[in-house]
Amino acid sequence: MSTDLTIHGPGEVVVSHETHDAAHEGHHHKETFITKYVFSQDHKMICKQFLITGMIWAILGGLMSVLFRLQLGYPDSTFPWLEDILGKWAKGGKILPETYYALITMHGTVLVFFVLTGGLSGTFANFLIPLQIGARDMASPFLNMLSYWFFWMASVVMITSLFIETGPASGGWTSYPPLSALKDASLGSGAGMDFWITAMALFVVSSLLGGLNYITTILNMRTKGMSMTRLPLTIWAILFTAILGVLSFPVLLSGLILLLFDRHGGTSFYLSDIFISATQKALPNEGGSPILFQHLFWFLGHPEVYIIILPAMGLVSEVMAINSRKPIFGYMAMVGSLFAITVLAFLVWAHHMFVTGLNPFLGSVFVLLTLLIAVPSAIKVFNWLTTLWRGNIRLTPAMLFAIGFVSMFISGGLTGVFLGNSTLDIHLHDTMFIVAHFHIVMGVSAFLGMFCGVYHWFPKMYGRYLNNTMSYIHFWVTITGAYLIFWPMHYEGLAGMPRRYVDYAGWSSFRQFGDLNRFISTVAMVVFAVQLMFVFNFFYSIFKGRKVTTKNPWQANTLEWTTPIRPGHGNWPGEIPEVHRWAYDYGKDGKEFILQTEPLGADEQHH
Amino acid sequence: MSTIFLFAILLLGFVITFQIAKASEYVGILKGEKKNNEQNNRINGFLMIVFLVLGLIGVYWCNELFKGKILGKAASDHGEKIDSMLYITIAITGIVFFITQILLFWFSFKYQYSEKRKGYYFPHNNKLEMIWTVVPAIALTVLVGFGLMYWFQITGEAPKNAMQIEITGKQFSWIMRYPGADGVFGKKYYKNINDAENNALGLIWDDPNTHDDIVVGTTMYLVVNQPVKLIINSRDVIHDVGLVAFRMKMDAVPGTPTTMWFTPKYTTDEMKKMTANPDFEYEISCDQICGKGHYSMRGVVKVVSQEEFILWRAKQVSNYAQVMKDKLPATAADSVRTTAVKVDLPVKFVASTK
Numbered sequence: 001m002s003t004d005l006t007i008h009g010p011g012e013v014v015v016s017h018e019t020h021d022a023a024h025e026g027h028h029h030k031e032t033f034i035t036k037y038v039f040s041q042d043h044k045m046i047c048k049q050f051l052i053t054g055m056i057w058a059i060l061g062g063l064m065s066v067l068f069r070l071q072l073g074y075p076d077s078t079f080p081w082l083e084d085i086l087g088k089w090a091k092g093g094k095i096l097p098e099t100y101y102a103l104i105t106m107h108g109t110v111l112v113f114f115v116l117t118g119g120l121s122g123t124f125a126n127f128l129i130p131l132q133i134g135a136r137d138m139a140s141p142f143l144n145m146l147s148y149w150f151f152w153m154a155s156v157v158m159i160t161s162l163f164i165e166t167g168p169a170s171g172g173w174t175s176y177p178p179l180s181a182l183k184d185a186s187l188g189s190g191a192g193m194d195f196w197i198t199a200m201a202l203f204v205v206s207s208l209l210g211g212l213n214y215i216t217t218i219l220n221m222r223t224k225g226m227s228m229t230r231l232p233l234t235i236w237a238i239l240f241t242a243i244l245g246v247l248s249f250p251v252l253l254s255g256l257i258l259l260l261f262d263r264h265g266g267t268s269f270y271l272s273d274i275f276i277s278a279t280q281k282a283l284p285n286e287g288g289s290p291i292l293f294q295h296l297f298w299f300l301g302h303p304e305v306y307i308i309i310l311p312a313m314g315l316v317s318e319v320m321a322i323n324s325r326k327p328i329f330g331y332m333a334m335v336g337s338l339f340a341i342t343v344l345a346f347l348v349w350a351h352h353m354f355v356t357g358l359n360p361f362l363g364s365v366f367v368l369l370t371l372l373i374a375v376p377s378a379i380k381v382f383n384w385l386t387t388l389w390r391g392n393i394r395l396t397p398a399m400l401f402a403i404g405f406v407s408m409f410i411s412g413g414l415t416g417v418f419l420g421n422s423t424l425d426i427h428l429h430d431t432m433f434i435v436a437h438f439h440i441v442m443g444v445s446a447f448l449g450m451f452c453g454v455y456h457w458f459p460k461m462y463g464r465y466l467n468n469t470m471s472y473i474h475f476w477v478t479i480t481g482a483y484l485i486f487w488p489m490h491y492e493g494l495a496g497m498p499r500r501y502v503d504y505a506g507w508s509s510f511r512q513f514g515d516l517n518r519f520i521s522t523v524a525m526v527v528f529a530v531q532l533m534f535v536f537n538f539f540y541s542i543f544k545g546r547k548v549t550t551k552n553p554w555q556a557n558t559l560e561w562t563t564p565i566r567p568g569h570g571n572w573p574g575e576i577p578e579v580h581r582w583a584y585d586y587g588k589d590g591k592e593f594i595l596q597t598e599p600l601g602a603d604e605q606h607h
Numbered sequence: 608m609s610t611i612f613l614f615a616i617l618l619l620g621f622v623i624t625f626q627i628a629k630a631s632e633y634v635g636i637l638k639g640e641k642k643n644n645e646q647n648n649r650i651n652g653f654l655m656i657v658f659l660v661l662g663l664i665g666v667y668w669c670n671e672l673f674k675g676k677i678l679g680k681a682a683s684d685h686g687e688k689i690d691s692m693l694y695i696t697i698a699i700t701g702i703v704f705f706i707t708q709i710l711l712f713w714f715s716f717k718y719q720y721s722e723k724r725k726g727y728y729f730p731h732n733n734k735l736e737m738i739w740t741v742v743p744a745i746a747l748t749v750l751v752g753f754g755l756m757y758w759f760q761i762t763g764e765a766p767k768n769a770m771q772i773e774i775t776g777k778q779f780s781w782i783m784r785y786p787g788a789d790g791v792f793g794k795k796y797y798k799n800i801n802d803a804e805n806n807a808l809g810l811i812w813d814d815p816n817t818h819d820d821i822v823v824g825t826t827m828y829l830v831v832n833q834p835v836k837l838i839i840n841s842r843d844v845i846h847d848v849g850l851v852a853f854r855m856k857m858d859a860v861p862g863t864p865t866t867m868w869f870t871p872k873y874t875t876d877e878m879k880k881m882t883a884n885p886d887f888e889y890e891i892s893c894d895q896i897c898g899k900g901h902y903s904m905r906g907v908v909k910v911v912s913q914e915e916f917i918l919w920r921a922k923q924v925s926n927y928a929q930v931m932k933d934k935l936p937a938t939a940a941d942s943v944r945t946t947a948v949k950v951d952l953p954v955k956f957v958a959s960t961k
Contacts, residue, residue, distance in 0.1 A: 081610055097899040172896045178861060179844040179898060185778065186898045272862025273797040275809070275842050277778050282798040290845055290860055324718070325726030333736050355847065356858045357839075357865030360762035364755050371747045371754075378743035379736065381707060386735065388714040390727035394644070395651040395719060403655070403715050410707045414700040417747070421754040423692045423761065426685075427854040430847065430894040468635070468647065469628035476654060483662065491673040494693075496851030498894045501902035509851050509890045512676045529617060533624065546632060587726035 039149075041141035042569040046148050047126035048461065051454070053148075053155060054119020055535060060159075061110035062528050068103040071095040073521025075503045075514075089167065098187050100502045101170035105188065106162065108173030109196070113203055114158070116308040116446045118151050121245075124311055124453050125214045125238045127461065131560035132232050134223025134577060136570045139216040143209050150206035154199045161195030169196035172500065174297055177270040177290050181262045182283075184276045193263070197256050204249045211242040211249075218242075223559070225579035229335075230596065232558050232583040233328060236335050237314025240342040241307050247346070248303040255296030262288070269293075291356055298349035305442045306345045309409075310338060312449020313380065316402040318583075319456050320384060322556045323399035324391030325592065327584035330383045337376035344373045354422040355429050363422050370420035377413050381406065392587075396554070397471035401452035404479045405445055411483075412441025415490065430500075433493020436486045444482040451478075454538070459553050463566040464545030470537040474530055481527035485520050492516065555593045558583050562597055645720065652719035659712035663705075679852060679882055682889065682910075683869040686854035688757045695753055699746055765868035769834040772827060774891075775808060776839075776846030776859040779900030781891055782807050785821040787925060792838075793817025800842065805930050808842075812927060822926035826907045827891070829871050830916045836868040847895035850908065852878070856894055871910045878910075 040046060067086075070079065071094075078093035089099040126144065130137050138144045161168040170188025171180040175196065183190045218239045222231070261267040262285075270293045271285035321328040328334060351370045354363050384406050393399065415437040418424045428434060451474070458466050497510040504510040504517075552561040559579070563571050577597040585594040589604070635643035681687045718724070773784040773792060786792045793816035799809035807824075810817040829835050839848055841859035848867075849856045857867040871889075879887045891906030911919065924932075 079610070097902070101896070101899060101901070176845055176895075179896065182844070185844050274844075274861050275777075275797050275800040277802070277843060280802060282800060286862070289863060291863065326728060327730040329729060330731045330736050332731070355856050357860060357863060360758065363762070364758060367754060367758070368751055371751050374747050375740060375743050379740055382739040383736075385707065385710050385714065386729070388711070388718060390729065391714075391718045392720055392724045392726045393648075393652075393715060393718050395648045395655075395715070400651060403711065406711055407708060410704065410711070414704050417700050417750065418693075418696050421692065421696065421750060423689055423754045423757040424696060426761065426856050427689050427693075427851075429856055430849075467628045467632055469631045470624065472647070472651065473624065473628075476658075480658070483665075487666070488669055488673065491669070491677050494677040496849070496854075496892075498849060498892050498902075500896045503902055506903060506905060507890060507892065508884075508886055508888055509892070516673075529621075533621060536621075536625070537628075546636070584730065587728045589728075590725070 039145060041137070041145045043126045043130050043137050043141065043144060044461070044567070044569075044571075046144055047123050049148050050119060050122030050126060050151065053152065054115050054123060055538070057110050057114040057119060057155065059532070059535065061107050061115060062531060064103045064107040064110070066525055066528050067095065068100055068107070069521040069524045071100055071502060073518040075505060095502075097502045098167065098170065101172075101186075101500070102167045102188050102192075104500060105170045105172055105175075106158075106168050109158070109169070109200075111443065112173060112304065112308070113200070114151075114155060116442070116450075117207065117245075117304070118154075118203065120308065120446060120450050121238070121241055121311050122148070122151065122210060123450075124234070124315060124457075125210065125242065127457060128232075128234050128560070129214055129217050129238060130221075131460070131563065131567075131571060132235055132558050132583075133218060133221060133226055134559045134579065135217060135221040136572075136576070138213050139221055140213055143213050147206050147210035147213065150202050150209065154202035154206060157195055157199035157202060161192050161199070164191050164195065166190035166192055168192040174294075174301065175259075176297075177259055177262060177293050178274055181259060181270060182274070182276065183263075184279050184281075194260075197260055200256055201253060204253045207245050207249050211245040214238055214242040215246065223576045223579055226596075229332075230579055230582045232314075233317040233331070233334055233338075234311075234314040236338055237310045237317075240338050241310045244303045244307050244310070244342055244345055248300040248307075251296055252300035255293055255300075258296070259293065291353070291358075294353055294356060295349070298352045299346075301352065302349040303345040305438070306341055308442050308446045309449075310341070312405060312446045312452075313338070313409075315449050315453040315456070316405045317384070317387075318558070319398045319402045319452050320387050320406075321584050321586060322456075322554055323394045323396055323402070324387050324586075325394070326387065326391045326587045328383070329386035329389075330379070331582065331584060333379055334383055337379045340376040341373060344369060344376075348373065348420075351420055351422070351425070354425045360422075367420060367422045371417065373420075374413070374417055377409075381410055381413070396455070397466070397468065397475060398452050398456035400472070400475040401448045401455060404475065405448040405452060407479070408440055408445040408448055408482065411487075412437055412439075412445060416441060427496065428493055430498055431493040432489045432497045432499055435499045436489035436493060439489075440482070440486050444478075444486070448479070451475075451534070456554065457560075458538075458541070459548045460560055460563075462542050462545070463548050464541055465548065465553075466541045466545060467537050470533060474534045474537070477530040478527060481523050481530070484523045485527065488516055489520065552595075557585060557593055557596050559596060562595065648720045652716050655712045655715040655719075659709065659716075662708070662712075680873075680878075681852070681854055682873050682878060683850075683853035683855065683871055685761045685869045686852070688760060689854040692753055692757050696750060699750060703746075761869075762867075765836040765866070766834045769836040769868055770830065771836050771838060772829075773838040773840065774827065774848055774859070774906075775842055776848070776893065776897070776904070777807075777842035778844065778898050779893075779904040781825060781827075781848075781904070781906035782842075783823050783825075783827045784808060784926075785823075785920070785923075786816075787819025787821060789816060789819055791816045793820050797842070805926070805933060808926075810926060812930070818927040819925050820927070821920070821923045823923065825905075826909060828916055828919050829908055829910045830913050831871055831874045831877075831910050833913070834868055834870045836866060839865045839867070844897050845895050846893050846897050846904065849892040849894035850889065851892060852889050853908075858895055871908075874910045874912060875908075 080093040082090035083093050089096060166187050169175060169192045170186060179185055180189050180193055218235055258269040262270050268285035268288035270290045271288045274283045317328050317334060348366060348370045350358060350366045419428055419434060419437055455466060455471060492513050548565050551565060562577050579596045580599045581596055583596055681690045771786060775782045794811045794814040795809045796811055797809050799806060799811060839857050839859045841861040846859040848859060853869050855867055855869050857865050879885055889908035893901055893904035
């Protein structure tokens, strides 16, 4: 299946790199602290920068959820220490509604974009692409560096917005206008919203620089023999993720720019017929439609959930095959289903808008396309199950997280079948059911996928292992806790309990879940504490972890395990190895594993 | 104080865990990597099956605990359709859920590492893959089929005899408008909105059709078994009319009116008896984040009999009449006469409905 392009195309580029690298072997071209750790152009360092920034964001975002869960679980209690931390935002030790809405908005934004997009894709795309396709670095290491630093700037702007007087954006992570466009309608729609838009714009730039680089590198810089069909599934997943991002993030940006015009330029893209109660004034804007924003937002917003989940699927497929000691089942079907998901991701956005007054016929088209996604998703699940079947499973921490991912993905995927059906969406839309659904299917699943990746590639990143006992505790508490938090939440949603409520006490239809809310909040805090333990384990093990003594500790086939234990900039000290087979020859012909670099035997069949 | 105590306990627990983790790592090294891995494998393989069993028990238990609290009786014909769709979906997804989760954890337990076993080289099988492409496709076709059938019934045209009511959301309450005896809503324009002068919807008084329009806040009266079509508006940001007992929901979008219709099947009093809950009310909840008061944007629907509804409506004074009555004392003598004539209209209407 190898094409001429893949064999000869990048060859010339590689040669120049090799001479360059050989000349500087040992002293790594005069690296200073700044060029090595700060403005580094080494993809492995950029990966760590994304990972650690993502972890800081995850802690902040998680902490926000602990704070608002405190309100939901204990609506009648006061916590004086909250006032110490939050000041006027928690007057008298109670989280004010404004604070609550700011917290949920930032929690959503931070976790969806800064952790599970920036942190997840940024980390593993940067780390795995050059190492697994056999390249010295990204196609443009400089753009790659810029991608991180735009992410960093976006982070700074977003964090700054937490400290301004009117507070951060608080209209939900979707920031629908008119609420987000009118500073008189909500405190958070003041300067906080401008910060939010600016940060998101910077984030989009980061994402595009990264994405273009990933696509270019995967298509052009594969080593000799690495045809597309010999790529590990991680790389396929990252490729599709990057394509999704490149095609959809600009649409979000355009939507946000129009929002900015409406906020400050007096335009009426999204505004019409508005009378603000707080100021008793009618606005001059007529003829706009807030629904336009929802179309633009969800044209990114839906692909975004696949941007989050596809890399996790890739990581899980890889780890699952390695630790089952058998090939991933149905490699081509796995690639095909990734492709199908990518295409369908662009055709389903309006299923977020069934109850906006959308034409019912149009709605029905989106029902059909949405439920179609369940087919490739089902293929993936059954292929994972078959990969486990008759394997010889090593339950390493990474493998546990991979299994946990599949469990969560099944649970969350099935509730998607409820919500994608417009008839049921009428009742379930914007209830706790959807909160439970997306937290399981893209929040928890993606996190488990990310942990799976971190546990598996940590030895390659730092030359040390994470502590096993803490890893196992981390897994079991996380998956148990995640189910305890989100499983009962579906029941709240079935009862029609709306999301984004500060307090349900005033509602005879929803207040029966007070005890349950307290339970969920308590579990959420425990799970959060255990994540802190993981963070501790991570940093502790970087310095004190058990050292890796062999090049290929997991006995895996892919190219990253042919590099030195601690690879320098350029990854391979000598020539880049040539690839002769696909990545999944585990248990073939009685051999435990066969590296991709090993030539085919005389009478051996091509996969 | 208790908070500090809590943090201290947390920290202590953490330190203990860390020490155990560190110690077990040393033990692992002493035992040898191979033996240590085998032991970890056995423990985690066992936990897989424990997790599966406890999880299944948990699912059952959770269901027992909450089944009485979730779906009260659907109080509209549409609601009943939505409930049947829900049960069909639960049945199909439920089967898939149990099969796949059980296989997942069972395989993880059964095929855990053993020195004697080798991974079975099984890269693909077209027949199997075909099966699990086609079977989900068929299952989903069934779901899409039922779903769209109900969807078009629910979102189709409202029946001719449907009562029309306009509901408008604002930060943070609901305003209802009834067309009055003429059955026609008068014109309105948002720039006419003036809360101080009791014109919350911006009705245009020059349009005579507005004169008998009844405008009330918070509570909506509906007639049992009579279809109702809601015309949904917003005065400021996007809201959403959520009617949980009727299983209905529709956004209120400023500048773009939306509609939905349904037929309430039980009066509020009947529901109080059926749910054995004397405090039962049909509630209108806002289901689209609309600002700091989003969670408190509560409205009420009173479903009553035809007679009760006529009585209720007879007591209502039109918005126009209220405004003119307020204005009356302040108005100059010469305009009193014309105003009085206008006020006359709604009075007549009230009389005629009696």
